[in-house]
Amino acid sequence: MASERFEKIYVQGKIAPVTEIWIDKQTGVNYIFHRDGNASGFTPLLDETGKPVISTK
Template structure:
């Protein structure tokens, strides 16, 4: 599991946000974190389907 996720954007919308990709599925996530709190959510397109990184999408 150590290599399953890749940071693809470390300079996100604001400090404390990261975009990561699941290399097994290609699904992209937004990770937001501040001090001791945070959240993770899937990024979706205009139709509500998960955004996929074409390098990993199957």
Template sequence: MFFKGNHHEEENRFVVKSFQRIPDYGRITVFVDTETGVHYIHTWMGQSGGLTPLLDENGEVVVEKPE
């Protein structure tokens, strides 16, 4: 999954769906796993950050069917 084959010929598993800088607070990036379609939200502020699945208005994980 992570270290198989030639890395330069493989497509990226994770792609950036959106990116936003928030002045004085940091940045938020939403990644999509191209194999599962699961969305992840990554936050970064100063010297720390976090990563968690992105949830919709019903508290369910956001999943976008892979192409």
């Protein structure tokens, strides 16, 4: 199922581990998703000052 709110802009890896970067198209906030085996996580991508990375199109 395709999401209208989120867009995947980066993928590294195909089986395990996999790292992806997603953008929330409503807020511009970037998220990082990482999966390795049965474990995974999805969290905002932060810059060097600890603030969320926000993309503008």
